[in-house]
Amino acid sequence: MLDLNGKTALITGGAGGLGLATARAFAREGATIVLWDLDQARGEKALAEGFRFKAVDVADPAAVRAAAAELGPVDVLMNNAGVHTPGDLLEANDGEVMRQLGVNLGSYVWCARAILPGMIERGSGHLVYTASAAGLLGVPGMAVYSATKHAVVGLAESVRMELRRAGHRGIGTTIVCPSFIDTGMFPDNKPPLFTPWLKPEALAEKIVAAVKADRLYVSEPAMVKLIPLLKALPRPVADALCALTGMDRSLRGTSSKKA
Numbered sequence: 001m002l003d004l005n006g007k008t009a010l011i012t013g014g015a016g017g018l019g020l021a022t023a024r025a026f027a028r029e030g031a032t033i034v035l036w037d038l039d040q041a042r043g044e045k046a047l048a049e050g051f052r053f054k055a056v057d058v059a060d061p062a063a064v065r066a067a068a069a070e071l072g073p074v075d076v077l078m079n080n081a082g083v084h085t086p087g088d089l090l091e092a093n094d095g096e097v098m099r100q101l102g103v104n105l106g107s108y109v110w111c112a113r114a115i116l117p118g119m120i121e122r123g124s125g126h127l128v129y130t131a132s133a134a135g136l137l138g139v140p141g142m143a144v145y146s147a148t149k150h151a152v153v154g155l156a157e158s159v160r161m162e163l164r165r166a167g168h169r170g171i172g173t174t175i176v177c178p179s180f181i182d183t184g185m186f187p188d189n190k191p192p193l194f195t196p197w198l199k200p201e202a203l204a205e206k207i208v209a210a211v212k213a214d215r216l217y218v219s220e221p222a223m224v225k226l227i228p229l230l231k232a233l234p235r236p237v238a239d240a241l242c243a244l245t246g247m248d249r250s251l252r253g254t255s256s257k258k259a
């Protein structure tokens with residue numbers, strides 16, 4: 001079991017939502033917390049809780065490298081910053097598409113590239129990637145978001161294999177694949193059957209437990225663990241199950257809902 005006491009955890013997009021809940025859970029284990037987030041107002045509140053905070057646009061590789069150079073050793077990197085623009089593929093404008101690609105995928109690459117060399121040098125560390133259930137299954141109404149989350153799963157699994165191949169067995173990986181979390185990111189949606197809203201605090205506890213035990217996946221709620229089985233079914237059956245559970249209508253306010 002990884003002992004988090006005295007360790008330093010860096011959480012991107014950590015000034016609110018799931019990131020802040022996980023920061024609190026890491027802090028309860030005795031870890032020192034560093035938060036990078038764009039949202040200065042949220043950051044001020046996190047500072048008042050005793051966490052270190054820096055306003056960093058993690059989608060900007062130069063800003064990430066500069067902020068990383070100011071940090072001492074980072075034992076846990078939680079790549080967690082995320083944005084979502086409602087709408088089907090053809091509804092989003094180019095800027096919104098680029099922002100989702102830049103934050104949800106780009107920042108995970110830049111932060112891993114900035115922080116991983118120190119972990120390799122010390123022979124220890126843990127990478128946490130906040131993906132999504134939408135990183136395991138395509139969801140109508142969030143095509144670009146879902147694409148970035150699939151890419152995060154691919155990034156995390158590939159980097160893990162690269163580290164193993166190079167003999168860096170002391171660096172663990174955890175990929176977080178939650179369905180909808182009650183943080184306000186998806187205010188207008190209706191979760192599918194058997195996937196109740198997740199509470200960020202409860203999910204944060206599961207993430208910390210997975211990091212300590214070096215567990216690769218945190219898939220919540222239980223329905224998410226069944227996605228590989230769903231995908232193994234004949235397509236018409238899988239489509240019918242998606243319709244039956246309401247998964248294909250879970251994003252409100254989009255053309256997928258109006259159709």
Ligand SMILES: NC(=O)c1ccc[n+]([C@@H]2O[C@H](COP(=O)([O-])OP(=O)(O)OC[C@H]3O[C@@H](n4cnc5c(N)ncnc54)[C@H](O)[C@@H]3O)[C@@H](O)[C@H]2O)c1
Pocket residue numbers: 012013014015016017018019036037038039042056057058059080081082083103130131132133177178179180181182183184185186
């Ligand atoms: N809320 C959900 O239902 C849900 C479900 C599955 C996965 N997720 C993922 O969980 C993670 C956390 O989301 P959340 O629900 O806590 O939402 P949130 O909006 O509360 O948190 C996201 C944070 O990322 C920060 N951020 C956005 N762009 C940034 C940038 N360029 N640089 C630095 N910080 C930036 C925001 O300021 C915000 O504090 C995200 O990756 C999200 O995609 C959320």
